Structures are given as C-alpha cells and as structure tokens.
Amino acid sequence: MYVIIVGAGEVGTAIARSLAESHDVAVVDIDGSRVDELMYDTDILGVEGDGTDLDTLEEANVEEADILIASTDDDETNIVTCSTTMTVTEAFTISRVKRAKFLRTWQRSERAFGIDHMVATNLLTAETIARVVGLPAAQDVEMFADGVVQMAEFEISESSPVANLTVEEADRYESLTFAAVLRGDAVVIPRGETVLKPGDEVIVIGRPDSVHTFAHELEPDTDGTPNVLVVGGSDIGYHTARLLQERGLKPRLVEQDHDRARELAELLSGTTVLESDATDRGFLEREQIDDVDIVITALDNDETNLLAGLLAKRLGAKRAVAVVDAGGYVDLFEEVGIDVAVNPREATAEEITRFTREHRAENVAIIESDRAEVLEIEIDEQSVLVDRPIRESVVDLPNGVVIGAITRDGELVIPRGDTVVERGDHVVVFVQTDSLEEVSRKL
Numbered sequence: 001m002y003v004i005i006v007g008a009g010e011v012g013t014a015i016a017r018s019l020a021e022s023h024d025v026a027v028v029d030i031d032g033s034r035v036d037e038l039m040y041d042t043d044i045l046g047v048e049g050d051g052t053d054l055d056t057l058e059e060a061n062v063e064e065a066d067i068l069i070a071s072t073d074d075d076e077t078n079i080v081t082c083s084t085t086m087t088v089t090e091a092f093t094i095s096r097v098k099r100a101k102f103l104r105t106w107q108r109s110e111r112a113f114g115i116d117h118m119v120a121t122n123l124l125t126a127e128t129i130a131r132v133v134g135l136p137a138a139q140d141v142e143m144f145a146d147g148v149v150q151m152a153e154f155e156i157s158e159s160s161p162v163a164n165l166t167v168e169e170a171d172r173y174e175s176l177t178f179a180a181v182l183r184g185d186a187v188v189i190p191r192g193e194t195v196l197k198p199g200d201e202v203i204v205i206g207r208p209d210s211v212h213t214f215a216h217e218l219e220p221d222t223d224g225t226p227n228v229l230v231v232g233g234s235d236i237g238y239h240t241a242r243l244l245q246e247r248g249l250k251p252r253l254v255e256q257d258h259d260r261a262r263e264l265a266e267l268l269s270g271t272t273v274l275e276s277d278a279t280d281r282g283f284l285e286r287e288q289i290d291d292v293d294i295v296i297t298a299l300d301n302d303e304t305n306l307l308a309g310l311l312a313k314r315l316g317a318k319r320a321v322a323v324v325d326a327g328g329y330v331d332l333f334e335e336v337g338i339d340v341a342v343n344p345r346e347a348t349a350e351e352i353t354r355f356t357r358e359h360r361a362e363n364v365a366i367i368e369s370d371r372a373e374v375l376e377i378e379i380d381e382q383s384v385l386v387d388r389p390i391r392e393s394v395v396d397l398p399n400g401v402v403i404g405a406i407t408r409d410g411e412l413v414i415p416r417g418d419t420v421v422e423r424g425d426h427v428v429v430f431v432q433t434d435s436l437e438e439v440s441r442k443l
Helices: 010-019 032-041 054-059 075-086 100-107 121-133 208-218 235-246 258-267 281-286 302-314 327-336 344-354 390-396 433-442
Strands: 002-006 024-029 045-048 067-070 092-097 117-120 138-144 149-155 176-183 186-188 201-206 228-231 252-255 272-275 294-297 319-323 340-342 361-367 372-378 401-408 411-413 426-432
Touching: 002 010, 010 024, 010 032, 010 344, 024 032, 032 045, 054 075, 067 075, 075 092, 092 100, 092 344, 100 117, 100 121, 117 121, 117 344, 121 138, 121 235, 121 294, 121 319, 121 340, 121 344, 138 340, 138 361, 138 372, 149 208, 149 401, 176 208, 176 401, 201 208, 201 372, 201 401, 201 426, 228 235, 228 302, 235 252, 235 258, 252 258, 258 272, 281 302, 294 302, 302 319, 302 327, 327 340, 327 344, 340 344, 344 361, 372 433, 390 401, 426 433
Parallel strands: 002 024, 002 067, 024 045, 067 092, 092 117, 228 252, 228 294, 252 272, 294 319, 319 340
Antiparallel strands: 138 149, 149 201, 176 186, 176 201, 361 372, 372 426, 401 411, 401 426
C-alpha cells in the first residue's frame, strides 16, 4: 500500500514511522528540514513543498496513492489538500482538523470537502479524557467490539491491594484477561505466577463490568459518582464537560475569561461554570478542592496545565489529568505528579493509524508511545486461528501476542485454551510492536 502523509509534525511523523516498515510512504512538508530529518532515520520518500499545490502532490506520485493523510496543524490546509487530491485520484483521504465544526459539516454530506474520513483532534482528546474519568485509577481506556470489550491500563501503586500479588491471586474475574505488564522498558507477558510489582503498568482486556470491578479493587475508595473539576474553557475543556454531563455527571468548569465563561454557561446546562483563575489558591480552597476526585486541566498552555494540576493535587484533589500539547512532555508530566497526561496529537495519530491497518483491523489502541498495540480483527477463512483451539493456533503466532477477548454475534466469549475461534468472530489481541507485521499477515 502506498500512503502519502502531508505534514511532518508530531502526528505525521508518528504515522510515518508506524507505517514505513510495512508500506511505501511519502511525506510532504513545506519545511525541508523536517522532511530531511524524517528521511534520515525512516525509509520514506520525502517531498518539500505545499500539500495544497497539485504540482507538489504530483511530485509525490499522488496518482499512485492508496491513502492520503492530511495532518498539518492548519485545518483549512488539510481540507484543501484532500479536495485537491480528489481532482486527480480516488485515493482514500483522511483529514485531521482541530475544530469540531468542520466535523459536523463533513458528517452532513457523504465525502464533503473530498474527504473520506475526518478526525477532530479536540473532540478525540475530550473523548479520551472522558473514558479515563469513567474508570478509577486508569491511565488509558479503549472500547472494542461496539462496547462489548474494554481495554484499560493501570499503574500498580505501593498501596494498591494487588501490589506484590501474583496474577493468579489478583485475577478473580472470569471475563478478564491480564494481557501484559509494562515494567520499565520491558513488556512482560504475564503468567499465573507473574508478580504484580509497585510501579508496574498492567494492561487488562475484558467485559467492562469486570474491568470496572478490577479498577475499584485497585482504588477501593472510589465508589460513587466522581466529583470532577475541569480547568479551562478551551474547545477541549468544553467538549470534556459536555461529554461528562451527558453521562449524568455534574462537573464544574473554571474559565477566567468573562465572555467565554458566559458562553459556556449557556452551552453547558448540566455544568456549573465558575469565572476565576484556577491557579488562585484561595479560590480553589473556597471551592473545596480537597473534595475533588479528578481535576482536568485543559488550558491552552502546557506549563499552566501542569501548574494548575499540581496545585490542585497539593491542595487535596485526588487525581489530576492534564492536556499536554507537546508530546515530549508527556512522561515528564507523569513523573512530577500528574496522574494522566493526554496528548492530542498522540490521540489523533492513533485514530488515523486505525484506517491504515490492513487485514480487517476494526479498531486500534496504541500502548505507551507505540511499544505495543491492541487490535480488534474480524476473523476470516485465511486466519491461522479459524476453526482451531487457541492452545493449538497460538503456536503459529510470534511471542508477545495475547488473545484478550473474543466476541461472537455481539456476545463476549472468554478465550481459553480449548476455545475454538470461528469465522466472523471479532478477536481483541495484544501485540508487541515488533510482531505487528507478522501478526497482521497471520490473523
């Protein structure tokens, strides 16, 4: 498959590196130094130029492209790039946009703007945050198989009730699979005797109620409806509050700008909007920040998000989720005290990657900056799994692969050694990155 990526920023670079080993990839960017840097360490074709210019696209052989991904930081540029592509090829076009207003327009008309799929970064980020809010202690949460299967990542703390237990001792749920343990730079495929150590990050896959029960076991004091404070009335902050109130929560949102606060108060009928500076210690104390279960910082500045999140935790908030625009800061935020750092560009790259996967990948979750992936794949007659018990078929798969869940006709099937996978089943599988190409061929 030949893929053209317009925009060599964080999103475009992440996608290019993910695809380059198994596909022919070209990257177009107006900044020649970015193109050169990517060509230096990745096997791609680099083209310096404007992606909205047909001559530039033709230099990248757009007529031969199977997919074109417009991933610059400018919404209008991405839309025009896809529209220009449509004039010369039938390539599948994907456009990244920040603002959801373009998504709403696109959804009203099939292939509006000449775009086959549109990814709204701010809305995606808010959806990611809302999933984390819904699951105590979770670092990452994804849904598969139309909500029948949930994947979640948890960090084991020193005080966790499952710390220093074996997987066999911690696994009390029939419909839950311990898919992996991330320990430092190592990915451990857990066995019954594997010990869950403080600092480990555990990936579990299973029925949502079992995942929720496990989450509450990790954090026993989190029963009931969470008290949520959203800091910042940015587009991400707005969408986060909207999604939370649609779930029946009653979040509070802090916005310093008077006009924006009034606008949000009119838009968010189920949210209490407060006009103030969220880095004002006195204000936070008056608003009883020590009763807040989760504070979400969604301001337009990474440093202020970090400050607001750490201040809220210092004053008693139990967890802090921060939006981090610079991908290189994600680990830093989590090292200094932010519980979950959400990078909009990473969320966007993950969504776009789903559309570039061959062999029927229905959904994709990228784990820990591309160390592994969780894939949902529909099984056909070509799969090594079909009509065979799992204990027999997994011998044909590489190490580092775990079958986490199976759905059949919309119902969950718990994968056991004697489970026979059937044609049409949806299999949710954990795969280490270096095995992705082989697994894609075999499943």
